[in-house]
Amino acid sequence: MKRIxxxxxxxxxxxxxxxSVFAQxxxxxxxxxxxxxxxxxxxxxxxxxxxxxxxxxxxxxxxVTLLGYSADRLPQDFxxxxxxxxxxxxxxxxxxxxxxxxxxxxxxxxGITLLKIIGYGEDSFTTLDELSEQKTLWRREQTNxxxxxxxxxxxxxxxxxxxxxxxxxxxxxxxxSEALGVQPIKDETGKTQVVFGKIPxxxxxxxxxxxxKDRKDKNEExxxxxxxxxxxxxxxxxxxxxxxxKQIKAEKLPIGNPYQNHLEFQSRALELLNPCGAKSKxxxxxxxxxxxxxTRQQHPQAAFELIRRLKLKNPQLHVxxxxxxxxxxxxxxFPSQESNSSGPLSASRQPESVSSSRxxxxx
Numbered sequence: 001m002k003r004i005x006x007x008x009x010x011x012x013x014x015x016x017x018x019x020s021v022f023a024q025x026x027x028x029x030x031x032x033x034x035x036x037x038x039x040x041x042x043x044x045x046x047x048x049x050x051x052x053x054x055x056x057x058x059x060x061x062x063x064v065t066l067l068g069y070s071a072d073r074l075p076q077d078f079x080x081x082x083x084x085x086x087x088x089x090x091x092x093x094x095x096x097x098x099x100x101x102x103x104x105x106x107x108x109x110x111g112i113t114l115l116k117i118i119g120y121g122e123d124s125f126t127t128l129d130e131l132s133e134q135k136t137l138w139r140r141e142q143t144n145x146x147x148x149x150x151x152x153x154x155x156x157x158x159x160x161x162x163x164x165x166x167x168x169x170x171x172x173x174x175x176x177s178e179a180l181g182v183q184p185i186k187d188e189t190g191k192t193q194v195v196f197g198k199i200p201x202x203x204x205x206x207x208x209x210x211x212x213k214d215r216k217d218k219n220e221e222x223x224x225x226x227x228x229x230x231x232x233x234x235x236x237x238x239x240x241x242x243x244x245x246k247q248i249k250a251e252k253l254p255i256g257n258p259y260q261n262h263l264e265f266q267s268r269a270l271e272l273l274n275p276c277g278a279k280s281k282x283x284x285x286x287x288x289x290x291x292x293x294x295t296r297q298q299h300p301q302a303a304f305e306l307i308r309r310l311k312l313k314n315p316q317l318h319v320x321x322x323x324x325x326x327x328x329x330x331x332x333x334f335p336s337q338e339s340n341s342s343g344p345l346s347a348s349r350q351p352e353s354v355s356s357s358r359x360x361x362x363x
Contacts, residue, residue: 035122036092038232042075042141074172075143075330084108143330145170146234149226152304160184161300163262164199165269172329179204182262196258197248225311226319236272259299283313
């Protein structure tokens with residue numbers, strides 16, 4: 001294990017922070033509640049600079065790994081410098097963070113290091129060392145991007161249709177996706193039946209709002225509403241996916257009708273969106289509007305119409321295929337005062353093409 005070049009802990013507790021910077025980060029917009037805090041992910045502190053490019057990766061199982069920056073690598077491939085355990089007194093609303101290491105290292109002294117958390121936002125938090133009375137600002141680095149899509153295709157000639165919710169994440173290496181919804185399939189006898197369950201990649205790779213076939217085929221229509229989510233929103237909705245997937249495997253879905261199951265699932269996924277944070281507020285359908293659609297429309301048509309109406313109310317939140325960042329790569333930027341001469345430090349190579357399939361299973 002490579003030693004850290006600077007006496008990291010001394011710098012960590014002795015650098016001042018501009019209070020005005022953090023004050024903006026922790027304030028939710030008027031009428032919006034603050035997000036529950038989540039420390040999981042990659043962070044940099046005031047000590048992370050061009051001359052000392054060390055990042056902190058907080059895991060969900062209580063470990064924080066210090067990583068050395070490499071210009072030609074993605075964050076998940078950075079070199080591990082050292083590792084210690086950490087604990088928050090309250091993960092959602094923390095007031096202190098505890099670091100613990102038995103032997104100590106260049107970053108932390110042996111034993112317990114306790115820092116007070118004096119404020120936090122979705123992508124930043126500030127710690128205070130009460131002995132030195134110095135503050136440290138920590139900022140989250142974007143290592144992933146997350147999207148949730150509501151998609152439906154209907155036939156104008158029959159009552160058939162397909163509707164599903166699609167989870168998509170990008171990490172710089174490729175695109176990973178999972179989908180759950182309702183579709184007609186043929187059984188062993190060749191008879192068509194409608195089922196609610198996992199949607200195969202072959203289907204959701206093919207269907208999109210901009211599908212040329214839909215423009216030319218007057219007998220089919222596709223509608224899609226794609227949102228970009230925060231890490232917190234994505235984790236909450238993905239947990240919903242996992243719960244329903246278990247219910248499918250156990251054959252314990254809440255409703256017998258597959259289309260009604262999908263409408264319930266789609267509704268619950270929508271409820272988890274936009275609970276907090278600074279992004280534009282989602283304008284939802286009223287209960288009366290939803291009831292009118294689900295009462296008057298046949299089930300395949302109802303899922304389609306609910307998504308269409310939602311999209312009409314929120315055009316600014318939709319990410320269409322032209323704007324979707326298929327080749328996105330994380331960019332880690334150091335403080336401007338150290339990078340004015342050379343520009344932001346980021347991966348020196350051009351974004352690599354994604355894998356032959358745009359979609360892979362979300363791990």
